[in-house]
Amino acid sequence: MVYRTGIWPSFLFPSPSGVLENLSAGIQDLSIPIAAQISIQRLFIGYSISLVIGLLLGIMIDRIKYLDQALSPLLLGVQTLPSICWLPLAILWFGLGEEAIIFVIAIGSIFSISMAVVSGIKQIPHLYIRAAKTMGAKGLRRYTSVVIPAALPAIISGMKQGWSFAWRALMAGELLTPTSGLGYVLIMGRDLHDMNQVVGIMIVIVIMGVVTDRLLFGRVEHAILYRWGLTRSH
């Protein structure tokens, strides 16, 4: 509709059919699937790193009291820093390439995951811990059998938030470093003034984001909230 009005020249506003054509061509010659695969791979590596470090960091902060006092305000501050701001530092450390992007992805979600772990553990009903104590659960056993499961709903929502930060960091990183992946294809479309390609890739990015956020995390979160008795719906 907007297109039909003809207010904008076609190189500034794409036609739906042009976008579709561009998309199907990109899918048929595999350029979009390949780019998507590269992006997803990075995301998984970066996110896995942040998951491991974020969980360990969170548990460490919880276990060591003075770390909590020292690190929590710092983490809160660092968390407000958009992860792409780490890119210059990452490029200085790792050079312009794969490692820099993965670093930015990881750093973007580490803090939200560890903060979620810390606050999730703090919010555990004290009654669970008391019950576990009277049944003789101590040390690591108490951690794995009560503390972590009790904090899991909060941890999952931190993981979900971390994932969306990671996803954003990935796109920003690919846009700003001339390498490969969906973000790079997007920036190529701009360089070629190919509006159809730009919008086509944007659509792909939106779809991938929605699928992972809603279908993957949304379902896991819902299942956990239900089992923990935190939802009313059935």
Next chain:
Amino acid sequence: MLEIVNVHKNFKTKNGVTNALQEVNLSVKNGDFVVLVGPSGCGKSTLLNIIAGLEKATSGQVSKSGRPILDAGPDRMVMFQEAALFPWLKVIDNVEYGMKIKGTGKRERREKAIHYLKMVHLTRFASAYPHELSVGMRQRVALARALSMDSDMLLMDEPFAALDSQTKSILHAELQQIWGATKKTIIFVTHNVEEAVLLAERVIVMTANPGRIKKEFRVQLARPRNMEDIDLTRTVGQILGELKEEVEKVAKAELDSDWSLENSSFISRPDTHLGNGI
């Protein structure tokens, strides 16, 4: 044998220090059934938590079988006012949790869990999650969990307060029967004097501000006891008389007025909830 000698407990809060327990002395023989009653805030839960090892006395000694109580442990199972089930575990896994920690084998664990679930009439819900159960059902699961640990001591903090009277009387009968059969030492906290007299060998009346033991009543009625029994009602009346003064003291302190129980009916109401409103 549980020995509580000269126990004091202070809580430091923003508004100063609360003297929750003062000079509490109590010894409980193995196999005894002791019920603590007293006005709200007199330190019943605090005393129970100290025995459980969940709270530390500010001063004084608490020992069980000659050994000082330093920590919570599976030899003293606690039933809280809330069921304290783990929401991520199915009912049966909740019952098995403590036995798992203790290292009981898988088969024995399952058999015992089912045995105790049967006793509280909940086998049908073995694979339900706690939030799918009513409050009373959850409390019954907690009872099954506590009993399955085979501890020689059972500490119960108003465990049946949230239950309907029918479930309550079933569990009262069940608990008396279990006590008779296992000879566990039971220390039970309640607001309800009838419940206290129904269950106890000894009723300990506590007073508030500061929390201390005021008086002890021995209940020497035959079991199984019945709420309608005349002797039981008489004992309830005696204890209520003792408590009335205490409750009035607390109410006065809290309301800061000449509020009197003579004008208020909630303690001497002659219906079945007699003594429920302390």
